[in-house]
Amino acid sequence: MVSIVSVAKAAGVSNKTVSRVINGEPHVTEDTRERVEKAIRDLGYIPNMAARQIRSSRSNTFGIITDYVSTTPYSVDIVRGIQDWANRHGKSILMANTGGLPEREAEIWKMFQSHRIDGVLYVTMYHRVVDPEAGDVSIPTVMINCRPHTSELLPSIEPDDFQGARDLTRYLLERGHRRIGYIRLNPILLGAELRLDAFRRTVKEFGLAESDLSIRLGMEGPVGAEENYVFAAATEMLQQKDRPTAIMSGNDEMAIQIYIAALTSGLRIPQDVSIVGFDDFRTVSLALKPELTTAALPYYDLGFQGAEWLNSVISEEMVRASRRVISCKLVERASVCAL
Amino acid sequence: MVSIVSVAKAAGVSNKTVSRVINGEPHVTEDTRERVEKAIRDLGYIPNMAARQIRSSRSNTFGIITDYVSTTPYSVDIVRGIQDWANRHGKSILMANTGGLPEREAEIWKMFQSHRIDGVLYVTMYHRVVDPEAGDVSIPTVMINCRPHTSELLPSIEPDDFQGARDLTRYLLERGHRRIGYIRLNPILLGAELRLDAFRRTVKEFGLAESDLSIRLGMEGPVGAEENYVFAAATEMLQQKDRPTAIMSGNDEMAIQIYIAALTSGLRIPQDVSIVGFDDFRTVSLALKPELTTAALPYYDLGFQGAEWLNSVISEEMVRASRRVISCKLVERASVCAL
DNA sequence: TTGTAGGCGTTATCAC
DNA sequence: GTGATAACGCCTACAA
Numbered sequence: 203m204v205s206i207v208s209v210a211k212a213a214g215v216s217n218k219t220v221s222r223v224i225n226g227e228p229h230v231t232e233d234t235r236e237r238v239e240k241a242i243r244d245l246g247y248i249p250n251m252a253a254r255q256i257r258s259s260r261s262n263t264f265g266i267i268t269d270y271v272s273t274t275p276y277s278v279d280i281v282r283g284i285q286d287w288a289n290r291h292g293k294s295i296l297m298a299n300t301g302g303l304p305e306r307e308a309e310i311w312k313m314f315q316s317h318r319i320d321g322v323l324y325v326t327m328y329h330r331v332v333d334p335e336a337g338d339v340s341i342p343t344v345m346i347n348c349r350p351h352t353s354e355l356l357p358s359i360e361p362d363d364f365q366g367a368r369d370l371t372r373y374l375l376e377r378g379h380r381r382i383g384y385i386r387l388n389p390i391l392l393g394a395e396l397r398l399d400a401f402r403r404t405v406k407e408f409g410l411a412e413s414d415l416s417i418r419l420g421m422e423g424p425v426g427a428e429e430n431y432v433f434a435a436a437t438e439m440l441q442q443k444d445r446p447t448a449i450m451s452g453n454d455e456m457a458i459q460i461y462i463a464a465l466t467s468g469l470r471i472p473q474d475v476s477i478v479g480f481d482d483f484r485t486v487s488l489a490l491k492p493e494l495t496t497a498a499l500p501y502y503d504l505g506f507q508g509a510e511w512l513n514s515v516i517s518e519e520m521v522r523a524s525r526r527v528i529s530c531k532l533v534e535r536a537s538v539c540a541l
Numbered sequence: 542m543v544s545i546v547s548v549a550k551a552a553g554v555s556n557k558t559v560s561r562v563i564n565g566e567p568h569v570t571e572d573t574r575e576r577v578e579k580a581i582r583d584l585g586y587i588p589n590m591a592a593r594q595i596r597s598s599r600s601n602t603f604g605i606i607t608d609y610v611s612t613t614p615y616s617v618d619i620v621r622g623i624q625d626w627a628n629r630h631g632k633s634i635l636m637a638n639t640g641g642l643p644e645r646e647a648e649i650w651k652m653f654q655s656h657r658i659d660g661v662l663y664v665t666m667y668h669r670v671v672d673p674e675a676g677d678v679s680i681p682t683v684m685i686n687c688r689p690h691t692s693e694l695l696p697s698i699e700p701d702d703f704q705g706a707r708d709l710t711r712y713l714l715e716r717g718h719r720r721i722g723y724i725r726l727n728p729i730l731l732g733a734e735l736r737l738d739a740f741r742r743t744v745k746e747f748g749l750a751e752s753d754l755s756i757r758l759g760m761e762g763p764v765g766a767e768e769n770y771v772f773a774a775a776t777e778m779l780q781q782k783d784r785p786t787a788i789m790s791g792n793d794e795m796a797i798q799i800y801i802a803a804l805t806s807g808l809r810i811p812q813d814v815s816i817v818g819f820d821d822f823r824t825v826s827l828a829l830k831p832e833l834t835t836a837a838l839p840y841y842d843l844g845f846q847g848a849e850w851l852n853s854v855i856s857e858e859m860v861r862a863s864r865r866v867i868s869c870k871l872v873e874r875a876s877v878c879a880l
Numbered sequence: 881t882t883g884t885a886g887g888c889g890t891t892a893t894c895a896c
Numbered sequence: 897g898t899g900a901t902a903a904c905g906c907c908t909a910c911a912a
Contacts, residue, residue, distance in 0.1 A: 203598065256888095275614025595907090892903085
């Protein structure tokens with residue numbers, strides 16, 4: 203493998219000079235610089251990160267530790283956001299996922315440390331509260347799409363489920379809907395409570411009574427193996443005499459079943475029932491016809507800003523834990539009509 | 542940072558002895574070994590991969606280079622398969638994606654080389670033919686879900702789209718369907734041709750005439766910004782006088798639109814129309830009611846076996862390029878009925 | 881069974 | 897502006 207020494211020889215300079223050129227340090231004649239650069243090109247020299255790291259004790263690598271993210275369709279955009287930030291700033295990404303197993307998590311932290319990564323992004327697939335097994339170690343960490351269980355130990359960056367659901371609810375109210383159905387997300391998800399809470403409050407502020415609402419549980423049980431009541435709940439809801447004129451779905455995926463339930467019941471969307479989702483999981487929200495009005499979970503930004511934040515935590519060594527929130531933009535499409 | 546030297550001092554032995562213990566080499570008294578291990582625990586020593594790598598010129602790291610995989614819901618399971626293999630075998634994963642930009646691809650190869658990764662897994666989101674910009678370098682590489690453009694330069698591992706579509710077609714034929722509709726995948730995807738070809742041949746072998754078939758294009762144009770004709774095509778197909786009794790969908794996602802088209806046209810699934818998908822993208826195939834019968838793309842296995850293969854290419858230094866294919870298992874659910 | 885010396889590819893230090 | 901030399905943490909080779 204061609205090293206800095208071979209380049210130095212080829213260019214007829216010392217290795218330190220080559221190092222200077224590589225790192226863009228000053229105090230090198232334009233002439234020498236060019237000779238060195240030519241040698242680098244000729245020999246196809248590529249710096250060895252491992253060696254560099256040994257000296258500088260900086261790996262320029264971030265670790266991503268996920269539960270199932272890399273595994274699930276929903277939040278992959280977080281990873282994309284991180285990657286984009288990383289390669290704009292010359293960082294590399296080491297990635298591992300726990301598959302939900304705590305013992306794996308411990309191994310991963312060890313692996314990360316053995317690579318002397320500069321920091322960790324702790325990412326979850328669903329917005330939730332977690333207990334990172336980090337333990338003893340004090341690697342700078344930023345949590346993405348989740349928050350630490352034990353108080354505010356670590357910085358975290360999360361979607362604003364509350365605001366998203368509030369905007370969606372207002373959107374329906376402003377369009378004249380007064381009987382609104384709501385099919386709930388699995389309660390073990392943090393978003394479930396936040397969204398439902400936003401819905402309830404907004405509707406109340408607007409003066410609707412609890413009896414105008416029809417709230418059903420869509421799913422429950424462990425993620426990945428949940429009981430699914432969505433289709434049944436929607437069907438039942440829509441066959442009531444005073445059926446809602448609009449339904450808020452816990453998320454876009456559940457909206458598929460609501461669409462099918464509505465159509466099967468002979469109702470047209472949106473003329474007979476309006477439907478809104480949550481997430482803007484485009485594989486679904488754009489495949490549904492009419493296309494689904496929904497609130498977009500800011501996954502990409504969560505990742506991008508999370509990486510940026512981690513970087514500043516690392517360099518400024520300020521570990522002031524705090525919580526940041528990114529808003530969910532309402533995406534208006536065709537599944538809602540005004541009354 | 543605590544190094545091998547500090548451990549040696551603490552244990553009152555030489556650094557070489559510590560090295561022996563760490564690497565499980567023989568010729569160490571049980572007594573010394575215990576002393577060293579205690580020191581390691583006490584000091585919280587973790588080996589430095591970078592330093593190790595410099596000596597051994599083996600990084601024990603694989604690079605994953607993707608187009609949009611990490612970005613899209615479909616094939617994330619490939620990444621999970623790779624990760625699972627990797628951590629069962631003590632390898633780390635360095636990950637980057639090109640976002641489809643060739644210039645990014647070149648940078649990524651450079652980044653990989655600077656980390657002296659042992660091998661590369663070149664992964665695409667859709668089954669397709671590609672032209673890796675690897676170029677000059679000779680890092681061991683295995684292609685996953687794609688194949689090299691220029692002959693058989695690199696080993697590749699791919700799903701058996703043909704077999705999957707054939708099995709699905711037979712499944713319909715065996716259940717008495719004789720008028721079958723087919724809504725095609727975007728033709729720029731490799732799977733589009735393979736699946737359609739399998740459909741046509743199987744149906745012909747069975748003795749059906751071209752006139753029993755109704756084949757429409759579902760999508761076309763650049764991936765991510767395609768024209769979508771699925772809903773219109775399905776609606777039209779289902780409102781013919783001699784409408785098909787079954788429809789094969791290019792994939793599960795497109796099946797959403799076919800379901801909606803059928804229901805909107807007042808048809809019941811599967812009593813009036815049977816529908817099959819492709820991919821087993823479970824977010825969709827399980828959300829549809831009745832649940833979708835489909836062929837499962839073996840993403841996880843693609844990843845797992847790809848990683849394994851790469852490893853053997855690296856260690857046996859056998860770069861014999863060849864193509865492997867993994868079958869798509871038929872997943873029977875409730876969207877088809879026998880006539 | 882254990883230890884010493886040297887070197888991997890870098891960068892830091894300090895002298896020229 | 898440039899270079900010799902040491903040092904980072906580990907492993908290999910060889911010696912004791």
